Amino acid sequence: MNTNIIDLPKHEGSTVTLQGWVYNIRESKGIKFLVLRDGSEFCQVVVSQQDVDEESWNIAEQLTQESSVKVTGKVVPNHRDRFPFEIQVQTLEVYQIVKDYPITHKEHGVDFLMNLRHLWLRTPRQWAIMRVRNRIIFAIHQFFQEQGFVQMDAPIFTGNACEGTSTLFETDYYGVPAYLSQSGQLYGEAMAMAMGKIYTFGPTFRAEKSQTRRHLSEFWMIEPEMAFYDLEMNMDLIESMLKYITQAVLKDCQTELKLLNRDTTKLQKLVEQPFIRMTYEEAVKLLKSDKSQELLQKDLDNAKTTTEALLQEQKTLQQEHGGAKKGRKAEIDRRMQEIHTQLKDLEESIRNIPQWMKSAKEFELGNDFGGSDETVITRHFEVPIMVHRYPHQVKAFYMKRDPKDSRWAMGVDVLAPEGYGEIVGGGERETDEQVLIQKIHEHNLPMSAFEWYLDLRRFGSVPHSGFGLGLERLVAYIAGLHHVRETIPFARHYNRLTP
RNA sequence: UCCUCGGUAGCUCAGCCGGUUAGAGCAUUUGACUGUUAAUCAAAGGGUCGUUGGUUCGAGUCCAACCCGGGGAGCCA
Numbered sequence: 001m002n003t004n005i006i007d008l009p010k011h012e013g014s015t016v017t018l019q020g021w022v023y024n025i026r027e028s029k030g031i032k033f034l035v036l037r038d039g040s041e042f043c044q045v046v047v048s049q050q051d052v053d054e055e056s057w058n059i060a061e062q063l064t065q066e067s068s069v070k071v072t073g074k075v076v077p078n079h080r081d082r083f084p085f086e087i088q089v090q091t092l093e094v095y096q097i098v099k100d101y102p103i104t105h106k107e108h109g110v111d112f113l114m115n116l117r118h119l120w121l122r123t124p125r126q127w128a129i130m131r132v133r134n135r136i137i138f139a140i141h142q143f144f145q146e147q148g149f150v151q152m153d154a155p156i157f158t159g160n161a162c163e164g165t166s167t168l169f170e171t172d173y174y175g176v177p178a179y180l181s182q183s184g185q186l187y188g189e190a191m192a193m194a195m196g197k198i199y200t201f202g203p204t205f206r207a208e209k210s211q212t213r214r215h216l217s218e219f220w221m222i223e224p225e226m227a228f229y230d231l232e233m234n235m236d237l238i239e240s241m242l243k244y245i246t247q248a249v250l251k252d253c254q255t256e257l258k259l260l261n262r263d264t265t266k267l268q269k270l271v272e273q274p275f276i277r278m279t280y281e282e283a284v285k286l287l288k289s290d291k292s293q294e295l296l297q298k299d300l301d302n303a304k305t306t307t308e309a310l311l312q313e314q315k316t317l318q319q320e321h322g323g324a325k326k327g328r329k330a331e332i333d334r335r336m337q338e339i340h341t342q343l344k345d346l347e348e349s350i351r352n353i354p355q356w357m358k359s360a361k362e363f364e365l366g367n368d369f370g371g372s373d374e375t376v377i378t379r380h381f382e383v384p385i386m387v388h389r390y391p392h393q394v395k396a397f398y399m400k401r402d403p404k405d406s407r408w409a410m411g412v413d414v415l416a417p418e419g420y421g422e423i424v425g426g427g428e429r430e431t432d433e434q435v436l437i438q439k440i441h442e443h444n445l446p447m448s449a450f451e452w453y454l455d456l457r458r459f460g461s462v463p464h465s466g467f468g469l470g471l472e473r474l475v476a477y478i479a480g481l482h483h484v485r486e487t488i489p490f491a492r493h494y495n496r497l498t499p
Numbered sequence: 500u501c502c503u504c505g506g507u508a509g510c511u512c513a514g515c516c517g518g519u520u521a522g523a524g525c526a527u528u529u530g531a532c533u534g535u536u537a538a539u540c541a542a543a544g545g546g547u548c549g550u551u552g553g554u555u556c557g558a559g560u561c562c563a564a565c566c567c568g569g570g571g572a573g574c575c576a
Contacts, residue, residue, distance in 0.1 A: 026535045033535045048533080065526095080536070100509080105537050106525045107511055111568055167575080183576060208575055209500085211568095215575070344504090348570060351503070355571080370572080396576040411576095425576075468576080495568085 006040035008075050008085040017072045018045070018087065021122070022063050024105060032060050036071065036087075042124055044078055044086040045071055056092035065104075066122070068095035082259075110483075117490055118499045128256035129486055132249060132479045136471070139248035140201070140222055143241050149197045149224060154184025156202065159449065169205050169217075180205035183468060186398070186453050188225035189429060192464055193456055199224040209494050213483040214371070214421050216472055218492035225466035231410045231428045234465035235386050238414060238424055239275050241469075242384065247271050249478055262480040266418065269382050276385040280408065283369075283377055283387045287360050292376050296360070299379075300353040307346045310339050368394040375419045384423075388412040397439040400428045412467070420477040426467020433457040 003016045020038030027033065030049040035042055047060040063069070070093040078086035103119055113120045120126055144151070157171070157178045168179040184200040191198045200223045208215060229237070246267050249257070257264055278286070286292065356372040363373060368390070378385055389402055392409035402408040411427035430436050433454055440450055475487035485491040490499065 024537080026538050028533055028535065028538080029531080030533045031535080033538085035536090044536085046534080050533085080534085082536095100527080102509075102526095104510060104526050107537095109511075109569085112510070185576075206575070210574065212571075212575090344570095347504085352571065359572095368575095371575085372571090398576085422575085 004040040005036070005038050005043045005083070008041075008043060008083075008087075011075045012077065012085065013075060015072060015074050015090065016087070017070060019070045020068070022065060022067045022069060023122075023124075024065065025063060032063075034060075034063065036069070037122065037124075037127075039127075041083055042127075043083045044081055045073070045089055046086055047089045047092060052089055052092065056089070059092050059094045060089075062097050063094070064098050064101065066098045066101045066119075068098075069093065070095070082255075110485075114485065114491070114496065115499070121489060124259055126486070128253075128259040129475070129479055129481065130489065131256050132253050132260075133471075133475045133487060135249050135253050136245055136475055136478065137201075139245040140199075140241075140469075142248070143244045144197075144199045144224065147197070149199050150191075150195045151201060152188075152191045152195065152198045153202055154181065154187035154191075154200045154223075156181045167207050169207050182206055183221070184223050185225070185466065185468065188223050188466055189398075189453070189456055189464065192225035192227045192466070193460065193462075196228075197224070197226045211494050212371070213476075213485075214473060216484055216488065216491055216493050219484075219488070220471040222469040222471060223466060225464065227462055227464045229428075229465040230463055231388060231412065231465060234426055234428065234467060235277065235388065235412055238386070238412070238426065238467055239384075242275075242414070242424075242474075243271050245474070246478060257479070260479050260481070262478075266382065267478065270384065273383050275383050275414075276381050278385065278387060279389045280387055280391065281365070281389070283385075284363060284365050286380060287363050287369075287373055287377055291380070292360050293357055295379050296353055296357045296376065300350065300357075303346045303349045303353070307343060307350070310343055310346075313339060366391045366393070371421060374415050374421050378415045378417045378419065378421075382417055384417060385415045386412050387415060388427075395427070397443045397445065398429050398436065400430045401435075416473070416477045418477070418480075420473060422470075423473045423477060424467050424469050426465065428463065428465040431457060431461045431463055433461070 001011075001014075001016055003011060003018065005018060005020070008016070018036060018038055020036045022034050023037045023042060024035040025032060032047040034045040034047065036045045047056070049057050052060070059069075071087060071089050072091045073087040073089040075085055076088055077084060101119075102116055103113070103123070121130070141151070157173060158181050159173075159176075159178055168182060171178050171180065181202075181204055183204060184202060188198060188200055191200075200221070202220065203218055204221045205218055206215075207217065224237070226234070226237070250264060250267055250271065257267075352372070356376060359370060359372055360376045363369075369377070369387075377387070388411065389405075389408035390411045390413070391407060392399065392401055395409040395411045399409040399411050402410055409427065411425070413422050414424035415421060416423045430439065436450075436454060436457060437447070440447055472484040472487040475481070476484045479487070481487060485493060485496075
């Protein structure tokens, strides 16, 4: 009977057929240990010369990495492996024998792997990431649907360059310029006035020439918009959503998180402890505080001490290497490689931290936070921080002013811990037509493009709020990844359009 | 656009103050091994040192320009 690897526990002791690809081969005389992957999981498949017919053994002798096969055999427990069952093969058929598969089981550089992204997706690490991404997407739908939200989609082609054209991708739309959407939020507001509570789920595009671990040119955003929600209700919703999603991943993706070496105690804290909420003014105070400097200084000292220790170890290993036996030599080489990458990271930190300290100390009230400032603020806590009431100058035209203090806009940014930065941005929207008109003028935006939007304030204007969640940044945070480009099947960023 | 680090075998990297024939591991090929876990062991093949120009008796190594990539800044409703 045909089955998938993930279902093997249900078939212990019986004979099943699997179809998949050979991920790895280890062999000894008369016996071969294949690691088979079929998309659902990875498991060991044992081909023993004395247990299979000659035809099958011949095939087994020719198998290479990523060759596609069909195996039939008995399901038996395998306690030495991550996956607790293996197949004792009876017959083996082949779809294709592969020659010269380019990705080996050794470390590779990012650029090399990104050029082979269509194949890179087959490795266990990428498999785990994509499954976490999938679970997050599903959890988002579950959360909103359970709360009575309606999913509605905003258009991707837009005519109005509402944020200035510099970060927009321009296309030719039947002879007139059209831009790829940077945000569906204005449309979200219109839809919320029709349906009460809605969320959009779609791709957004930003033409920023940013080459950082947090940026993509094409990424997926979830943008809920709710009629009759104020800023506080908005923040409550954001917090419960993030807790819901994280809980779902913790419950259903233990295998994946383990494969990714994610420290789940940190995610557990996110689920169990209340988020920190502070105003922009308080966040600035914290940023400029002596404690921020102390924390950074400590990080810097740690980086330096670790560097020293690693250099020392490197020296010792180098001396040992000459006289070492072959096996030990390989071990040393591996460790040297590890040390090498760690040293590079540390070197980076040692260069960056002093700049962060300077930037934090010299920060001026009224400015927007830079990437490093966000990291410094989050460095103080282990749970996400919701920073609200920003200077209205740095926020978008549709953001409502704080009725108690007109310096502030009723916006909120959620900063993830561990340096992952802003994962959610949102706020309460301006409801007054006249204020909006004035704001549109101040931002030098073309009034004609916003006539339809102003209608929302002319016909039944109500308090409302919403936010935008960057899917890839959330995946990076939950999965504990270094770079957002690994969180999406085919990343699009500066200098990257293929594959 | 600016700052910074890098480009050496298919891949990841080493190569010191410029000096003989440019090295290692993995991958590939061949052989050994009947329970392997990045399996191990033995051997072989594999190079226009990013490009162009310069300095020098001599350049992977020094200098200049350019190309490509990583990280950071700016930018990121």
